[in-house]
Amino acid sequence: MTYYGRWTYKYEEMARRGALGTIIVHETAPASYGWPTVKNSNTNVMYDIVRKEPAKAHAPMEAWIQRDVVVDLFKRAGMDFEASKKLAQTREFKPQLLKGVTLSAHYAVDAQVIKSKNVVGIKPGTERPNETVIYSGHWDHLGVGLPDAKGDKIYNGAVDNATGIASLLELARAYGKAPAPKRSVVFLAVTAEEKGLLGTEYYASNPLYPLATTVGMINMDALRPDGPARNFSSSGDAKQDMLDMLVAKAKQWNMSYSPDPQPEAGHFFRSDHFPMAKRGVPAISFESGEDWLEGGEAAGRAAKEAYTTNNYHQPSDEWSAQWPFTGMARDLEVLYSLGRDLADSKAWPNWSQDSEFRTVRDQTAAKRK
Secondary structure, three states: OOHHHOHHHHHHHHHHOOOOEEEEEEOHHHHOOOHHHHHHHHOOOOOOOOOOOHHHOOOOEEEEEEHHHHHHHHHHOOOOHHHHHHHHOOOOOOOOOOOOOOOOOOOOOOOOOOOOOOEEEEEOOOOEEEEEEEEEEEOOOOEEOOOOOOOOOEEOOHHHHHHHHHHHHHHHHHHHHOOOOOEEEEEEEEOOHHHOOHHHHHHHHOOOOOHHHEEEEEEEOOOOOOOOEOEEEEOOOOOEHHHHHHHHHHHHHOOEEOOOOOHHHOHHHOOOOHHHHOOOOOEEEEEEOOOEOOOHHHHHHHHHHHHHHHOOOOOOOOOOOOOOOHHHHHHHHHHHHHHHHHHHOOOOOOEOOOOOOHHHHHOOHHHOO
């Protein structure tokens, strides 16, 4: 998937084109998550950052619809959904009218301006304090929402993303005890990731430390609290020097890199590193490996699939006394070492020559010496 396949882009683009509303058809396979994730993520309070011209980012109505429902609507209009979808993948597609199908919508909107905060810590550099390496994770989840079958309506977010925030705090603790690095190291806990990466979008639009002299961003989102794995992955496989550095670094722990197994799911655009990446900052989102030392790939994949189906964006994403956290501990050793190397060096990692983010980064090259 490219960024143009993401639901966030679809909403933005339709608003720019003046649409009255946008209804996205949810299909589990390409989305990589089921309808409960959509329902639980979009039926409580919705947020956006304050914009000067909000109508250019959002149409008056934004909604989701299940595939089976839209297939039935097309059938009532004498049309075939799959045929129309296939045609829409060609340049010959023209807008189609669902004859005899109408929509009435009434919204009781309670619009408020609220404040939510990003939380930032810094370990100042001794020689080049204006050059920064960023570790990040998002502290929000879905809060209180629709109850599950057991009546539980508290969305704890223990894996997504308390594991990322725990990692961020432990890395900050480690840097706090160690001798100061030559460059500054920033620890960025962002808000409203679940509402569209809003906390990072705000930081990237209003950076505390110049993006041109931000060396790179290492993001941690939903790490696995299980035992150690033989491998690791990342959200998407965007080619960049920092990924190459991480792959080389992980070999010291006998860990190999496994490319994103679901590139069609657009994971690169779904975590907090992306608002920085699209502004040119080298950024990566670390993912725990699935080839476990105990149980191999079968156990690791089964655990991931079970989490996605049964716990992801559901009240059941809760802390468990069964979690050993030994895998996370080793992953953080790798991420600490990578960040420390960057913070003590004069290197400026970049995107590959054919990356869509390379041009943006190169425009500020004169500010990096």
